[in-house]
Amino acid sequence: MSGFAKRYSFRSGKVHDESCKTHNSGPLAIAACCVLFCLGIGLIIGFEAGRGGTGGQSRPWQQVRLPETLLPIHYDVELQVDVTAFTVVGQVNVTLRCATPTRHVILHSAELDIIGGDGTPGIQGSGDVIAPRITSWFLYTENQYLVLELDKALTKGAVYTVNLNFRGTLRDGLIGFYRSSYVNKDGQTRYLATTHMQPMGARLAFPCFDEPAFKATFTVTLVHRAGYTALANMPLENNVTRNDGWIADRFQRSVRMPTYLLAFVVSDYTSVGTVSSSGLETRIWARPAYIAAGMGDYGLDVAHKIVAYYEEYFDVPFPLPKIDHISIPDYSIGAMENWGLITYAESLLLYDARRPSASLKRGVAQIVAHELAHMWFGNLVTMEWWDGIWLNEGFASYVQYLGYGYVEPDVNVMEQFAYYRCQAVMEDDSLTSSRPIFQPVNHPDESREIFDSITYSKGASILRMLGNFVGESTFRKGLKSYLERNAYSNAVQDELWEALTLAARADGQTDLDVKTVMDTWTLQMGYPVVNLTRDYGRGTAQATQQHFLLDPTATVTVPSDFGYRWHIPLTYTTRGNSFDLPEQAWMRPDQDTSPVNLQGAGSDDWVLVNIHRVGYYRVNYDLTNWQLLTDYLNSDLYEEIPPDNRGTLIDDAFNLGRAGQLDLSTALDVTRYLVRERHFVPWSMAKAAMNYVETVFGSVNDLNDNWQAYMVQLISPFYNEVGWTLQQSDYNTEVGQVLAISTACTYGQPGCVNNATALFRRWMDTNNNSHIPETFKSTVYCTAIRYGGGPEWDFAWQRYLEGEPSEQSLLLSAMACSRDADILRSYLERSMDAAHVRRQSAPDVISYVGRSGVGKSLAWNFLVDNWDFYVENFDETQFTMASIVSSVTKQFSSQEDLDNLEQFLRDHPNQGTATRAFSQAVDTTGANLRFRRDNESKIRAWLDGLNRGN
Template identity: 40%
Template structure:
């Protein structure tokens, strides 16, 4: 699954809630006494149930007392439902400590029949499922997952199967109930289920199709002023159980056969091709005007990869079992995805040396979708903005994003789908590999994009910031409930995972790495695996190929990166007389948020020493070798090493070639000055690769933020930018310099920072201007330079942007005729709205309401947050969460992000969240917790006010305060405040000395 909005990650992290129907009954005294007696009987029965429930679980922790509760809502959907309802204990924990299913049963296959009704006020589904199971250990109950479903208790069946898979014995069900804090459905049997025998479990169920973007949910769009409905699925990580009862853990793979009811005029899609379409009267209930699409049985796969969609979409195909789908009004934007998808599939087949396992691939753009995309096997679902690209309307950056997301999801068809992590602790094996494969795939499809350089700026530098926090987490981390699982769909799993894999590929060499991957995928295909299984396959290939001797293993090297939090920085101290270098490693933490030196020393003394295997690559001014990334030395989880004859005394030394190692580097002051002098030579600075130029800037600025390098040296590194031309160094420089800008913008000496930044940008701005020419990287560079120049108020930039915007305003039909280049749109829209008033804002708002292209809507949503009028921004936030408002739930984050990116108005977003907390919880429904955690993080990332820090720490919601994301937000604000207090005067002094 890939998210395209702020890899922080709005992934989104679905949440769970249980709502109870309240029934009021008037009782007589005798009735009351009868109920008391009945309750005593129920308590005794529950004790017996708890005892029997433990029989199927080898885990002692599951023998603890369990609270038995019925599911949330009971619906009568043309079926007679017989249920028992238990009153919930509101003080009980949201989840039990252990949520894993017993290991006594595994599923073999599912036969699912589902009839969704997509009309009326309440969209509903009724269904039945027959699950073939194997008993691994004799037991007296069947335990599986169910959430927000109502079960037809009277129709539940368990039958024993003979050798021909035919039922020959009915097993009576003694009791059935839900364990709500585990999301378990338990069927207690009257006799023991026999080890190594096969049974079929048959259940009938019903549920609501809501607009909560999880499970089986509904979505809508306008076509010729008519509201059109569709229903789609999003099951990762634990939401297949919302659509049908199942064994909803990734290692419990099975085959799935689906029969899906639909209206005649609509279409269905699923993982496999349709086997036949028929009228059915003997499955569930015949509905007039409906037909049944019966799908081929799938290959073995995890429940979270099952997918189906009911829609009235348009299809485009290349004629080779590869098709793309969207609503009709957006179908003109499908062509690019159709050109990229089959090429990516063919390349990845060759890369993994394993044929794509399924007979077809569909990619579909869903109007309402919680994440960027989802890798469902054979039916990849996308948010519209992650799949649709329209030349002349979408910016060039969107083209790269669409290609990257497609590569990411298709890579999952092998890494994640064919072989699946055994448990969510190793989620990074899915997402880290798919993110890494974006780089490999894009480099093959579009070599001129220089994706390997883009990786450094987009993935590695981005995750360095998060992983430098003390509240970061390990790549491979134990998780036990849906909230914890959803929290790790973040940059650590994706970007850090990809970065350490990239490092591993570098020291193994690409050929050895590929052969090891192929061996791993073949060994575990249609099964699940752990990271140790991958390490073993790669080690065997490395030893076989002579890359490793028999004393080295991938596990020993990689466990440091995946089982420890954070990453190292290497301090290089050179002896300029002997030409030696002394290297020492420590964990890099961005900034201690304690202000006193005594507190800092105390923290460091108490902090457990972390050490990593660090691959050392280096080059010098004389050697200038930036292509060979094979390590010449290793720091083998040791504190320090000495390298002899590393460089001549007059040469600069540079470690971490192409930034393939996941670490930062600090140098002694002499070496820093040698590097700075080289960079300041306009004719020679480019001799250092652009990835390493970017890394020198990023290391220097962040080492200074962490108080490990003086800001005088760090800012000296940026002086050469006046002659820098390349995109990646500029992207890195702007990210770092604009952080300082955001910290100083409220201070009385801000004019000095503004003047320095303008002086660095001026040359590149004059070179690029508002000319829509050049290759892809030039156009990306132009966009970020124009954005920075207009932000700094450079008169030429602001004037040009306002003129272009008002030219559009005066077009006869602005919704059809837009003279602004797609590559300038955000800069122009944002600048005009920032320097305008309600007239400009309302014009852009009306364009948003009328826009049909997803990329245009995305740009307008972000630009509307650029206003400096507080009342306009408050109105914007209000409209965002208004009932039946025009902003889709999935886009709420973009709104809050756009308002929060405006430093002057960030507090508006934070205050709005505090004041409208309950409304936001209602707006997001069962998704509220993770979503609001992210909104809080977005709205506080640039705060420097101690009062708002205290408000953040005292946020009145226990669940929010216990989350990892909010802890990261608090640490970031504390770091902002500490940074300003420590560095403000020194930076102003440097600016005084370095600006005219």
């Protein structure tokens, strides 16, 4: 009976229990229970997914999507929150319109106790409309529904209000309405109530129509004790003191929006704010001590400027009178774009100017720019269903670079795009287990799986490519039309393509159909490699395309309507010609080869394709052109090739080598120029690509030692040039210095290791780390712990327990740098104790440990042994489980690793939100295994040749 009770919970009259019990248990009750049990078996057998189906009319609660019979218009929500007792008592009045006559009112509700007695659900008609009577109600927990059954059908077009009373708790999870806490300067634990509703958390806070297409307006009242401040999406309208000292804060009626954008916070926070010339109020909220220390000032400056910039860029005004940004101590993701009340992880919103760091400033500016971009893409115009989430996240991930570039004009932000957005996702997307950007979501639970690199980074990359080939003016014109046409409503990607096509045609691009082009990028997975073959005698070239796969032996089993071919906007230039205005040619899916006009390039001139890596594709050249490019990189003129293209050349070469499409020695030869490179972008891209050698061959001691020595040889000139005296002249200089020091220490350069460990030792001796520049801390901490032992680790652990969020983030990663297996095993155990490591940080610990050679097996075994812990705590949040699996398996490269993965999958047929991550892990491990088998002798021979001076 207990299994059935979890699936189907009947409530009518005074029945409150989810099992077959009533307050007057007797023969009739037992008989009723048997009837319900049989009914439940029938329901389970007859369960149908999706909208419609033969069971849809008689039992609409069996559909996994809400029926479209009722459309919410407005919610009046009141929540009485006891922040210290963790209780919530609420009521909601939902005004709705009947679209199709129905005898059922179905809303989402999860983990809420619908209050009986005088609080039994009610329904009233609007005006002269007479509402039917509620005959019974029940919770169908299979689909998280509250179902009200009526004695007759609602009338089409009529408006009704449903009244519900409920109780809940402030959850100890990180979704829905939950509790967080911090310790103040007096050592007191202070609690706060906060929310995270995306994708399906609003139903945990109050009964509602919890799907993105069911937009409505909201009036929220938060009732709390004195000494706390309540915040919601809209400004405060009024507050009233009630009996026993409760304070009721009522907020203004919201604009029309989906439930996942609602937010409430009750805390003892303080704020810093400003008001724009147009009257928009912006505030940063945080712990009082952090606001007093000025840690919200930079975020405020950035947020204030970016909103004004976006209003000008999109030519669509921000519709709300205020926007709050608030930092939350316990938070599962980076931030959430709740309309008017954006929530952030503390370390990502707050910046301490007393401890300057260019990378930390970049992090704050970019995440604020990302979330503010959502105010238009996602909030004003929302995807119709979760399969279109890339319309939200891809846009925000691209537009954040525009906003960041506006507030930090001295930083060439688009130069960083190839590294931060393209490089990693192109590796993910070159596996047969990848997926299209537009991914059908057949069950709501699947929505959590698609918050991944394909949605964010590939989405951003193809939008950047689109903006480049239509032109910025046309792009902005199309976006404005799309936003205005769909404001306060929902849209699908074809509506965006239509708006951009019309804008392009208005600007004279009469032969461009954006949908035709972009469908090849959004409706099939993967991307192409463009093969350019030159005829040096005639000065011409031919380009072909093919689906790029890291494992050349892999078989693609997922069919594509486009045959894994793409419309490719090919940008290129030749030696001596412009990088700012490159040539462009189109490659079409139905063409086997495309001629390329090389603009008179001579036989000694190189050709470079995909300028600034604006296109989402790789490029392979004939060997002569590869040699011409390599020689140029090794000349004093190498900086004439832009930094992002220098990095892309190494990234493409290495991945082509991995895929067997380019001789590995050619790829390795390209890296030799790094001895003269001083820019952080190509070095960062090179490191990311070249780390693959350590991933696969880290356990092959002699080869790994030679590789480490080669990397030290490459980085030492850069490291010796920048030294340890902090350079803050400009962003590129500072970040370049950090990269040089980090790389040198990572590969064991003796001077770097000695200096880092000495700085850490001084901290241990004085218990004061003010002598370590903020920007060097990550390297110093990790290096000292890697080359130290128990005392260094124990000291770091104590500092972690006492540290502020930014310091804790650094130490959390650094403590995983230990090479002592016992220490790492103990660290993993401690990460499961929320009293020591915040629940949100436990996934970070196992991910960090899994990335090291020593920790790989430890982390995997720990994950297997504690799988239920991770699923129970993190499967309902975006990113988390997939990130854990990806990090822990990244270094798998042996047959034993592959066997372990496959055995785990046999033992755990349901991997939840980590399903795709496991598929990718199997693919990656197989590719690594093949690469190791086929290339170990080649890499060893190439390194031996260097040692012999060849």
